[in-house]
Amino acid sequence: MNQSPDADVLHQLAGALLGRRWMMAAAESCTGGMIAAACTDLAGSSAWFERGFVTYSNDAKIELLGVPAELIAAHGAVSEPVARAMAAGAIARSRAQASVAVTGVAGPTGGSAGKPVGTVWFGWCVNGAVTTALRRFDGDRAAVRAQTAAYALRQLLERVR
Numbered sequence: 001m002n003q004s005p006d007a008d009v010l011h012q013l014a015g016a017l018l019g020r021r022w023m024m025a026a027a028e029s030c031t032g033g034m035i036a037a038a039c040t041d042l043a044g045s046s047a048w049f050e051r052g053f054v055t056y057s058n059d060a061k062i063e064l065l066g067v068p069a070e071l072i073a074a075h076g077a078v079s080e081p082v083a084r085a086m087a088a089g090a091i092a093r094s095r096a097q098a099s100v101a102v103t104g105v106a107g108p109t110g111g112s113a114g115k116p117v118g119t120v121w122f123g124w125c126v127n128g129a130v131t132t133a134l135r136r137f138d139g140d141r142a143a144v145r146a147q148t149a150a151y152a153l154r155q156l157l158e159r160v161r
Contacts, residue, residue, distance in 0.1 A: 005038040005150045016160045023050035025096035027086040030104040034149040050096040065089030087123030099125045100156045106144045120148050126159040
């Protein structure tokens with residue numbers, strides 16, 4: 001299985017979004033814009049990709065996506081409540097009907113016993129419904145980031161369909 005977002009998934013996602021006349025937004029922390037870059041690698045993506053938020057710092061999550069500082073203080077940036085708030089914030093602060101959010105520990109440092117390197121929380125908001133998932137990916141920083149972007153987009157496709 002290809003670890004990074006493949007063209008087939010992106011073409012299917014584009015078709016699914018276009019078929020609904022929807023736009024998508026991405027709220028990215030640990031991937032640093034990789035999801036937006038993968039989407040905009042496709043010619044014509046402006047018809048379905050509305051915007052991307054690279055919110056690497058806690059302040060960026062708060063300022064750009066409206067994530068409550070109290071959520072980050074209580075649960076940490078890499079958490080289900082923050083992923084949920086990021087996905088909802090991307091919708092609230094864009095013209096999109098579908099969003100994906102990722103926040104995680106890409107490594108090689110920054111992990112802890114409770115949140116080891118490779119831990120990633122995902123959030124999706126599709127037509128008003130927010131869902132989340134937790135995954136742990138193996139490999140180095142590049143592998144964790146690539147797997148995160150690929151999983152985020154595959155799961156967004158499933159939810160848009």
